[in-house]
Each structure stands twice: as C-alpha cells, then as structure tokens.
Amino acid sequence: MKESLGKRTMSRILIICVALFALAALSVARTPATTTSVNIVNNSSRAIRNVYLSHVNVDDWGDNQLGENSTIAPGQSVNLANVACDQGQVKVIGEDQDGCFVSTVTTCGNSATWTLTDDTARDCGN
DSSP states (O other): OHHHHHHHHHHHHHHHHHHHHHHHHHHHHHSOOEEEEEEEEEOSSSOEEEEEEEOTTSOOOOSOTTOTTOOBOTTOEEEEEEEEESSSEEEEEEEETTSOEEEEEEETTSEEEEEEOTTSOOBOOO
C-alpha cells in the first residue's frame, strides 16, 4: 500500500513538473521579437564598407548588413530597418576603408541615429 501511494505521489509531481515546463515554453514562444532601426550617417571622410551586428558583450558578429558590393560613402547614410534584438541592446560595428572598426550600442525598440565623423574613435588594431 505504501509503495503504491509513493508511486502515485511521484506521478503527480512528474505531471505537475511537465505542466509547468509546458506553460513556461508556451510563454516564451509567445514573446514577440523586439526590433529596432538604426540610421547610420557618415559625416567622416572615410567610406564605411561593412556594417555588422553583435550582442553587446560578445564578439559574435553576423553578416555584413550592407551587402557584398555596398558602402556608405562620405556624406551618405543608410537605414538598417527591422534589426532583430533578442536582448535589450544591440552593438553596431562599422569597418572603414582602412580596415579600422568603429562601434556603438543601440537600445532595442527605439529607432536610433549613429553619426560618424572624423573624430569618431577607431580601433585599427594598434
């Protein structure tokens, strides 16, 4: 009798755990992805030849957002629309014609403008 009661209790606990797990998975699946847009304005004297997106504290850059043959010439701008965010912020990285990198962090859910000038700090690997 005691063994049967113990098995029923364990079965109930298992059913409750499975139900809680399913409920948690359902709530995560219903969470809409946050998107943002970033307008990149190039007011520098250098062309921006690549733009990448990454999580803020990780170097997990995605594909070039400008496409294979596009650049942002001096005096031009490009709008990256519907940038998917799975965190509260996204890092935007630009590579200029010299192979140097510039970056900014944008809050997701808001549209942002990132203006590059000749005074924007660059990382040239030095």
